[in-house]
Amino acid sequence: MNEAAPPAAGAKAGLSAAELAARRKRLVIALRLAVLVVVLGGWEIGAATGLIDPFFFGRPSGIAVKLYSWITQGTAIGPLWLQVCVTMYEAILGFFIGAVLGVVCGIALGRNALLADIFSIYIKIGNSIPRIVLGSIFIVALGLGTPSKVALAVVMVFFVVFGNAFQGVLEADRAIIANARILGASNWQVTRHVVVPSALSWIMASLHVSFGFALIGAIVGEFLGASQGMGLLIATAQGTFDADGVFAAMIVIGVVALLAEALLTAIERRTAAWRLE
Amino acid sequence: MAPAITPAVRLRQVARRFLAPSGHLLSALEDFDLEIAEGEFCAIVGPTGCGKSTTLGLVAGLARPQAGEVELFGAPVTGIDRRVGFVFQQDALMPWRTVLNNVIAGPVFRGTARREAEATAREWLDRVGLKDFEASFPHQLSGGMRKRVALAQTFINGPKMLLMDEPFSALDVQTREMMQDELLSLWGQHQGAVLFVTHDLDEAVLMADKVAVLTARPARVKSLYPIDLPRPRHVGELRYDRHFIDIARQIADDLRVEVLKARATSAENRE
Ligand SMILES: Nc1ncnc2c1ncn2[C@@H]1O[C@H](COP(=O)(O)OP(=O)(O)OP(=O)(O)O)[C@@H](O)[C@H]1O
Ligand SMILES: [Mg+2]
Numbered sequence: 001m002n003e004a005a006p007p008a009a010g011a012k013a014g015l016s017a018a019e020l021a022a023r024r025k026r027l028v029i030a031l032r033l034a035v036l037v038v039v040l041g042g043w044e045i046g047a048a049t050g051l052i053d054p055f056f057f058g059r060p061s062g063i064a065v066k067l068y069s070w071i072t073q074g075t076a077i078g079p080l081w082l083q084v085c086v087t088m089y090e091a092i093l094g095f096f097i098g099a100v101l102g103v104v105c106g107i108a109l110g111r112n113a114l115l116a117d118i119f120s121i122y123i124k125i126g127n128s129i130p131r132i133v134l135g136s137i138f139i140v141a142l143g144l145g146t147p148s149k150v151a152l153a154v155v156m157v158f159f160v161v162f163g164n165a166f167q168g169v170l171e172a173d174r175a176i177i178a179n180a181r182i183l184g185a186s187n188w189q190v191t192r193h194v195v196v197p198s199a200l201s202w203i204m205a206s207l208h209v210s211f212g213f214a215l216i217g218a219i220v221g222e223f224l225g226a227s228q229g230m231g232l233l234i235a236t237a238q239g240t241f242d243a244d245g246v247f248a249a250m251i252v253i254g255v256v257a258l259l260a261e262a263l264l265t266a267i268e269r270r271t272a273a274w275r276l277e
Numbered sequence: 278m279a280p281a282i283t284p285a286v287r288l289r290q291v292a293r294r295f296l297a298p299s300g301h302l303l304s305a306l307e308d309f310d311l312e313i314a315e316g317e318f319c320a321i322v323g324p325t326g327c328g329k330s331t332t333l334g335l336v337a338g339l340a341r342p343q344a345g346e347v348e349l350f351g352a353p354v355t356g357i358d359r360r361v362g363f364v365f366q367q368d369a370l371m372p373w374r375t376v377l378n379n380v381i382a383g384p385v386f387r388g389t390a391r392r393e394a395e396a397t398a399r400e401w402l403d404r405v406g407l408k409d410f411e412a413s414f415p416h417q418l419s420g421g422m423r424k425r426v427a428l429a430q431t432f433i434n435g436p437k438m439l440l441m442d443e444p445f446s447a448l449d450v451q452t453r454e455m456m457q458d459e460l461l462s463l464w465g466q467h468q469g470a471v472l473f474v475t476h477d478l479d480e481a482v483l484m485a486d487k488v489a490v491l492t493a494r495p496a497r498v499k500s501l502y503p504i505d506l507p508r509p510r511h512v513g514e515l516r517y518d519r520h521f522i523d524i525a526r527q528i529a530d531d532l533r534v535e536v537l538k539a540r541a542t543s544a545e546n547r548e
Binding site for chain 2: 173175176178179180181182183184185186189193194197198200
């Protein structure tokens with residue numbers, strides 16, 4: 001669009017399209033920082049002047065101090081890195097188990113109409129149960145340790161991945177499947193070489209969102225009852241009316257989630273190379 | 278012709294019916310008879326929606342008839358047959374595979390070692406003029422190039438019976454003419470039987486030994502025209518040949534009647 005515009009606008013200032021774009025990008029970044037400063041500054045000033053009660057709502061400087069002390073001296077329930085690792089371990093384990101189960105079941109039901117007719121009703125029922133409620137059952141049944149957290153993460157992930165894998169199989173191009181069959185593919189070869197690759201973009205999209213769900217599952221599980229982890233850290237902070245602690249834990253979880261998201265995006269890029277120019 | 282020679286394809290009294298969404302039965306084929314000799318190039322033309330693709334699907338073993346017999350080389354069709362090749366109307370290449378990996382798919386599915394399949398696939402890519410594109414993905418090719426990949430992918434299996442469903446209808450006129458010549462020369466070297474569905478009557482006459490005109494739905498073969506134009510043929514020149522024009526005109530009149538009939542019934546159904 002910019003290129004098509006009459007040369008006057010850019011040429012007058014003597015700027016190329018690339019320079020204009022770079023300028024705009026800098027402006028956006030500067031404005032974003034300004035928003036952050038205004039919000040945090042307002043919060044801090046509000047807390048300092050008593051407009052916002054820091055006892056209930058925390059204050060940015062307090063959160064920063066808390067984070068710093070967690071990193072340097074550890075938290076009330078042990079070193080910070082250990083809590084992060086415990087939560088990540090549960091989330092990753094749950095994510096893998098849930099994703100594998102979801103993909104396998106989704107493809108099996110997508111490829112077999114009879115299985116789909118039999119199980120679809122149960123999956124619908126399972127999907128309608130609020131999954132957080134299952135957390136309590138898991139803790140009662142599996143105890144306060146890792147298994148109950150992993151189980152909750154698994155169910156959080158399973159339904160999302162299953163739904164997408166199933167849909168992805170149904171969306172696979174009928175002409176491509178017929179072509180492969182005539183070229184000589186067996187049922188298994190059709191599944192492996194046509195159905196799975198064409199469902200892959202659906203599956204990847206679901207993996208993307210479902211890692212966040214695995215993290216939620218692990219944290220909620222810890223929140224409900226645990227001896228370690230980020231969820232316990234939040235629960236402990238909540239129990240001592242430590243608003244700064246709750247916010248600090250939120251920031252740590254946010255950073256971890258963003259890193260995981262970036263990693264998944266990179267993997268997705270590589271698997272979908274044929275789609276890109 | 279000696280009666281001992283079994284035809285490549287024989288359809289006898291075939292019927293294929295679908296359950297329409299409205300609940301009543303829709304007859305695509307009814308009392309359909311057709312024979313194609315070994316090595317013969319047969320083209321099918323007919324009004325749109327009359328049942329041409331349905332016929333190919335039956336021969337390919339992708340679907341079963343509700344009545345009648347479909348035979349391949351003398352044996353009833355019970356499923357997908359290894360001797361059959363099928364070039365689809367739509368793009369049916371695997372978009373996540375490179376050109377080379379698309380072409381080797383057939384032999385590898387059938388158990389040939391990958392290395393061996395690759396060598397044969399390169400020969401075929403050379404033959405269809407895509408030697409330098411083996412590492413490209415389908416979306417990086419033009420429509421005509423993708424069709425040539427599809428041809429290589431089908432021909433590498435050495436089909437004795439080649440089914441083609443309007444394979445060139447999406448191409449521009451120049452590319453289509455080139456592809457028609459290419460197909461004729463591939464077929465000339467290879468000599469399987471061909472069943473070629475097309476909308477384009479000229480295309481049918483230019484390429485085939487025999488043109489079958491179908492009736493409006495439910496389809497049957499209305500008339501069969503042997504095409505005695507000499508081979509080898511060159512589509513670009515033959516197009517202006519007097520004899521070709523005479524044959525094409527005769528078949529066109531025949532086909533027009535059916536197209537008008539099909540249009541009348543679909544107008545009726547709409548009311
Ligand atoms: N799976 C199906 N279910 C219901 N009806 C079908 C199905 N496949 C085909 N038909 C019907 O059968 C008739 C013949 O279809 P077919 O695809 O064979 O036509 P065609 O001659 O190949 O048409 P075109 O020239 O437009 O490709 C059509 O009226 C279509 O609506
Ligand atoms: Mg058709």
